[in-house]
Amino acid sequence: MKLSIEDLVDVGRGAAFLGTGGGGDPYVGRMLATHAIQEFGMPELVAPEDVADDAQLCTVAMLGAPTVLTEKAACGDDVDLAVRRMEKYLGRSIDAILPVEIGGVNSMLPIMAAARCDLPLVDADGMGRAFPEIQMVSFNIYGVSCTPLVVTDDHLNSLVVDTGTAKRAEDLVRVASIEMGCSVILSSYSMSGADMKRTAVHGTMSLALEIGRAIARGRHNGNPIDALIRHLRTTPYYSECRVLFTGKVTDLRRETTRGFAIGHCRLSALDSSDRVMEVTFQNEHLVARENGEVRAIVPDLICMVDSETAEPIPVEALKYGQRIRVIGVSAPPVLRTPEALAVVGPQAFGLEDAFVPIENLPESSTSSASPRGTQK
Amino acid sequence: MKLSIEDLVDVGRGAAFLGTGGGGDPYVGRMLATHAIQEFGMPELVAPEDVADDAQLCTVAMLGAPTVLTEKAACGDDVDLAVRRMEKYLGRSIDAILPVEIGGVNSMLPIMAAARCDLPLVDADGMGRAFPEIQMVSFNIYGVSCTPLVVTDDHLNSLVVDTGTAKRAEDLVRVASIEMGCSVILSSYSMSGADMKRTAVHGTMSLALEIGRAIARGRHNGNPIDALIRHLRTTPYYSECRVLFTGKVTDLRRETTRGFAIGHCRLSALDSSDRVMEVTFQNEHLVARENGEVRAIVPDLICMVDSETAEPIPVEALKYGQRIRVIGVSAPPVLRTPEALAVVGPQAFGLEDAFVPIENLPESSTSSASPRGTQK
Incomplete structure (x- = not known):
């Protein structure tokens, strides 16, 4: 191919x-x-x-x-x-x-x-x-x-x-x-x-291609977030996925230190509730907490995308005021074994929280709506 | 051999x-x-x-x-x-x-x-x-x-x-x-x-051997500093040499930083004059100044030895109160060329002083006595 x-x-x-x-x-x-x-x-x-x-x-x-x-x-x-x-x-x-x-x-x-x-x-x-x-x-x-x-x-x-x-x-x-x-x-x-x-x-190169295509198709149909989530659910590794939060960036701390981009990003809900999500990163996002409660944690994937276009937003492009959806996605099973968690689990990043697969974590009552529910 | x-x-x-x-x-x-x-x-x-x-x-x-x-x-x-x-x-x-x-x-x-x-x-x-x-x-x-x-x-x-x-x-x-x-x-x-x-x-391995032997012979004869200086004068590279100072350590600043031992050592004269020598080092001694005047400077050799036994004293063994002779020695000619000075001269160590060969630098009136003159 x-x-x-x-x-x-x-x-x-x-x-x-x-x-x-x-x-x-x-x-x-x-x-x-x-x-x-x-x-x-x-x-x-x-x-x-x-x-x-x-x-x-x-x-x-x-x-x-x-x-x-x-x-x-x-x-x-x-x-x-x-x-x-x-x-x-x-x-x-x-x-x-x-x-x-x-x-x-x-x-x-x-x-x-x-x-x-x-x-x-x-x-x-x-x-x-x-x-x-x-x-x-x-x-x-x-x-x-x-x-x-x-x-x-x-x-x-x-x-x-x-x-x-x-x-x-x-x-x-x-x-x-x-x-x-x-x-x-x-x-x-x-x-x-x-x-x-x-x-x-x-198969991950093909998977990346198909995820990218799903977002493109979704944009064509006016519903990229929905298309993305629906596509992920058909994949072998990423099928456990959900929109964790929809909000705008209200605080951002990002330093290039020890050779990494380290910091956190805070999002406030767009629905005028007082819900807040804080996402901590070391180059990649490590843990997403809503009002202090873990909603997704490494090695599961925490992905930030533009709330309208589903364009993925890397840490270095985060900006104050940006409107973002935070999507949690299950990691490939080989990363969730005990031997893998010792290397890529929360403790490997100095976090105290235990790893809980995203499918076993509680959803926020508001954000747990299907992507369609939060689509304008 | x-x-x-x-x-x-x-x-x-x-x-x-x-x-x-x-x-x-x-x-x-x-x-x-x-x-x-x-x-x-x-x-x-x-x-x-x-x-x-x-x-x-x-x-x-x-x-x-x-x-x-x-x-x-x-x-x-x-x-x-x-x-x-x-x-x-x-x-x-x-x-x-x-x-x-x-x-x-x-x-x-x-x-x-x-x-x-x-x-x-x-x-x-x-x-x-x-x-x-x-x-x-x-x-x-x-x-x-x-x-x-x-x-x-x-x-x-x-x-x-x-x-x-x-x-x-x-x-x-x-x-x-x-x-x-x-x-x-x-x-x-x-x-x-x-x-x-x-x-x-x-020939430097042989030269090190002979310098060590000269000190040992000198100790046997009760005059190691004299024996050392006399021997150096017979060598191909180190023939320009002199005792720069005789004093005791009265100030020592030594830090292990950036992977080096960096600092300076101040010596006060033993002859109850107010003469002071300050020697600056980055692992090796870089410049010896007597009351602010340069007496020897890199790449020429600045060597500290015990004032009685002529035992060389490395930077990490320097101690407050130690009685020391500071000896200046000419560097091998290949280190004194303009191309060499660009790499191992004073400016390569961030010093502002120009390199002047030890034989062209003024001697302190007191320390300029022949080694015999300062021998007890």
Whole structure:
């Protein structure tokens, strides 16, 4: 299967939704991918089951604060260099590029890398969403080493990191990425086709495309939020979903610190009730609380979209007064196991709340209305 | 030529002197080297001119704040790993180990590395002293790339850094070293035998040995400072030397910050005059000022020794009330060229004073007496 350049708009929109506020602005990624495709051609998208068990894969991604990614994008040579350094260190050539996260800009970077390196792209990733840290990925949770891990920058400086644990690699790469300008190219999680099949979240590139298309179709029909929710309910991973809140941004605290975009956003209800939702983020949204009660919590997805167009709004684009719907979505089941929650659950982000699947959390009486009910 | 384990005491003492306050406590290095020699045998010390032009060399050193190096030494496996990673990245085996600096602990690390890896050790280095940063080395000044640069730690994590400039590598490695505990093993400046002959400071391992022996002989004869000065005057690089000051430590400010030991030490004259010397350091001593006038300045060597035993005193061992002689020594000529001063001169350390060779600086009327004159 091949994507078209036109598909990239839908993939990008779907990926921005799955980015849950983080993952970097997909617009930047789409420009990078489009440019690469125009120069090198569109890569083949292969289903995970069609990858040979002994194929050598690696991931390619951007890492850094999304607030910086939008200003300091990949130059292309840094992407090639990351793959070349990985091949050099492994002592064998890479057979296909595997997305590490489907959320945001990192849905596009692998397309760019696959196009530039003339390699197929695997229709899968390690999250089915976005997460801020390197170890927060199904590959790591289920035993694939994140190292050797290659970091490159637009000055074509490179690092190869080889550590005992993914968390150690994360700590090292984070300080290096800050020193390299808060935005770098990363190649990691080199693995066999067999390990990919065992540990990846399958089919997520196609899922991002279909989510993006659902929003586009909904706009055409004047009902994008409804179309989005209805489509999500048909997907394998994201079927438990609901509009958590409809409100406008009344408080926003967002800092680029420790190499992350960290802060919270407060929304006040549009229905003139005194209901308030506060969403906390570290690049991605971590927990959504309505008047103090948890309505959705990581690793489940908390997505903010424009209340009219359903356009996903990344953290760095949040503005005072914006009208937003907050949508909660179930995470892929591989992220909800006890071993996964140890790595990507609330405690991994320093939160005290236990993980409760969104389908088991109480709904606000007002926001629990079907999307149709809150549609104007 | 082979050193003996007994020689290590003299090499260590000479290297501590050439470390100009930095370079890490040679005692730690000597313990590491002794242990390695007892287990693996003493490596061959080869003269630079006896190394084949097409031999593949690399340096091995510890990097970090000397205040931390004394507490967190190499474990041995980290040293082997650094050499193995370098070989892997270069795609060829290393033929000999080259010291990067002769000052302090890094006179010993290469002995340890050569013993463990069963490789010869080259009698040369890139400084003829110690400096705090990776780019401050004759290899870099005269065109040898410091990268690929391997960093390892005692948990056997590794980084391979490949950058356009040595300063960029320094910035990256410094933040990584802090993250890895402020003390790491470094392998860098891989080069051919021909490049080593062209760029290295030759014979410095032997020179450290002879300086250490001169101090030991002087102690035997009751006159170690005199013996040290007289010996230095016979050496090829260190012949311009003088006792700058004799005093006791009356003020000491020493912080471990940005991965360095940074601060200054003030000495008051023992002769009941109001003369005061202030010595500023960044790991190594940078400038010695007597009542505000420069008496010696980097890259010339500023060495503090115990006023009775001539034992070199590293920055981390400085104590209030200590009686010290400050000795100024000419740097090897390759460090005094305009291209070298751009990298290791006063401005490279943020100082405003111009470099003036010690032999052209005025002497204090009191301290200018010959060493014999200030000997008790």
